[in-house]
Amino acid sequence: MTVDVVDLCAQLIRFDTTNHGGGDARGEREAAEFCATILADADLEPTILESAPRRANVVTRIPGDDPTLAPLLIQGHLDVVPADATEWSVPPFSGTVSDGYLWGRGAVDMKDFCATVLAAVHTLTTTGRRPRRDIVLAFVADEEDRGEYGAEWLVTHHPHLFADCAAAISESGGYTYHVRAADGRPVRLYPIGTAERGTAHLKLTARGRAGHGSRRNDANAVTRLITALHALATHDWPVVLTPTVEAFLERTGQALGVTVDLHDIDTTLDRLGDAAPLAESVVRNSVTPTVLSAGYKVNVIPGLAEAHVDGRVLPGTEAALLSQVDELIGPHVEYEFLSRSKPVQAPVDSPWFDALSNALRSQDPDAVVVPYCLGGGTDAKAFSELGIDCYGFAPLWLPEGFNYRAMAHGIDERVPVEGLRFGTRVLEHLLLHA
Template sequence: MTADTARTASTPDVVDLCSQLIRFDTTNHGGGDAHGEREAAEFCAATLTDAGLHPTILESAPRRANVIARLPGEDPTLPALLVHGHLDVVPADDTEWSVPPFSGTITDGYVWGRGAVDMKDFCATTLTAVSTITASGHRPRRDIVLAFVADEEDLGTHGAHWLTTHHPDLLSGCAAAIGESGAYTHHVRAPDGRAVRLYPVGTAERGTTHLRLTARGRAGHGSRRNDSNAVVHLVTALHALTAHRWPIVLTPTVETFLHRTATALGVHIDLHDIDATLTRLGDAAPLVENTVRNSATPTVLDAGYKVNVIPGLAQAQLDGRTLPGAEDAFLSEVDALIGGRVDREIIAHTGPVQAPVDSPWFDAMATALRAHDPDAVVVPYCLGGGTDAKAFSALGIDCYGFAPLWLPEGFDYRALAHGVDERVPVAGLRFGARVLEHLLRHV
């Protein structure tokens, strides 16, 4: 262990912090139904205060708490780095779990509980890295702004989006940000049998466009012919959407991922035949297969009220995901596919996120990972879903998915987020704290 990563008796342990954070039941049911965020925020604020910082707790609504703090750097002329994480979690049914989901149990080399990988692990990692830096008596090169927020698991209207709207001054000077969904170990076997450890760093996110489709027709008796059946109009439109093969859109992030991953694995790629390329990438393909196209997935249906009555109205909701630069094309294709008998409206929208791959920020992240795993192959990737980066990028901040975590081979990290028996490796937490501390000191 080097001096840079040594933990003193006065600094908290990342494993204990993660376990304690999990014990705060911060379940977010959506629609404003959430609890526990205030208590978790107070815990984070107390830890930051013990580290010598002066955090501020801001409530967007009663008990919907966010924590902001700034760790001053040596050079105030340098742009600041924002480190953000969310404190809320999705619901957990304890009847499905091996351990109580809010127990924070530490056993078998893992910390168990809801939020272990989404994302109280990174919140604990951040608190540990900052505490270790301040305990050392040294300062980072630049200001580090810390944000622990509410409501990411719903719309962010009580968390990141509220902060950027009502308190943008607290984020002043931030040129880049790091947050969830990136810099974790992804084990891949090359065709020649070599073990390759990829570390995908998020440099882009697909945008979210939630749509409501409405079909109107002529109500009538279910036994009679009806050429204007709203249900039939809607089903026809949904079939066209689900059968549609969305065109390939290669963003800079995805194209760079394909080239760098193929080089690491020693395989040939053909950008004109993406399906064949994904096959050659093997176990690396899941990192990119959902982000080479836009998508539109039906998720909610609402039609009818009695089996022998043809309703005059039928509706569906779609979860649309759009790649950077492809939003207009997405809506045009949807309109063409659903035809003239179905109307569509946007019910929620957040735009795609894209940050530079070739940048000093990305280079610093890669350096921090390789400092603690010399064989790390650091690649950019595009998130298929979304994070609070969408809020912070609206302020002109380049947002990256960088929440370092070492994972053992065979550990299905992405399946455990929102899943049953969510857990995070103890060794992975310690690795993440060391990598993040390295980045914050030297970036």
């Protein structure tokens, strides 16, 4: 059968694969079976692996022309975050095409990439072409929670499926990012993720003396917790320039014709203008309070107060960050990890980065390709544990003025249909030449 990437993406969106977290998810099995059907039609042999009932992952391998080359892993997740239909202009799982866009939850995170991969692979195999090297495909569950039913589970229980892969590509990179140079000319950046900050999600617990709300209490757990959170939230975390961020600043500055001063990052970010959001959150660590819990009655001072904070850690800085957290929260508050994952780093100057850049330029010769560091995290954290160099590369053409970065997890999530077709062509080039 002939497949169209827009139709594939629309069909994937119509599978409600909402992941509420804590093991509460739906639809992943049905979406996995759909992917397996497309792969089987392309004369491949997909395997569905369930980590728990209905928590399904699909893995297959495409033989390449040169078996001496290390395989490339292409991985994407099938689950999505919840969507409140009352807030949307269209039903979030309708897969509606309107005004040149495909609308629906997962359109950019990340059923668009899954669809472009399926379309590119199907086109190549059904036209008798083979990739240059073996390609391992993995469509996984549970990325929007902890990955324990998806990538983490696969890495733990089926590492042999990926053992010989040298590099991987997945979400959060390779898309058009429109900026203006110092002289006013338009520049199309294409950021490729070569690093991710690590995760240090912490639970803070403040203990004190319970008592009546009307009486003086110098050991109020709520006050101790608030004081600690204020110290964390207002702390001026030092600048740490990783190889990826330094390369981004220098190469983007050169493309825009602005002076980059690595000793004055705030001024440099100001000079980068609209390109600054790609770096401003990853020149430092961050610790952000997100959840508070304390008390049960207005006239009772509780003896315990708790909070969650979202810590993000640049490579090589976790020990320093935790030491600073200890100092800031003081002696009456303690912390424990809710979740913890290492930062991810892949080489910027490598044949893999060059291959990804060439694939983009095959469809946009004026593309300015730069490395960048993701502020959050992806399943790359799991696959990097196998020694795989993981890159954020989900190619997509975007029109100027389209706020792509606001789409993931947002209301009225949508993706341009021409962007999907662009991404498919880029991936076809990559499969044939990488």
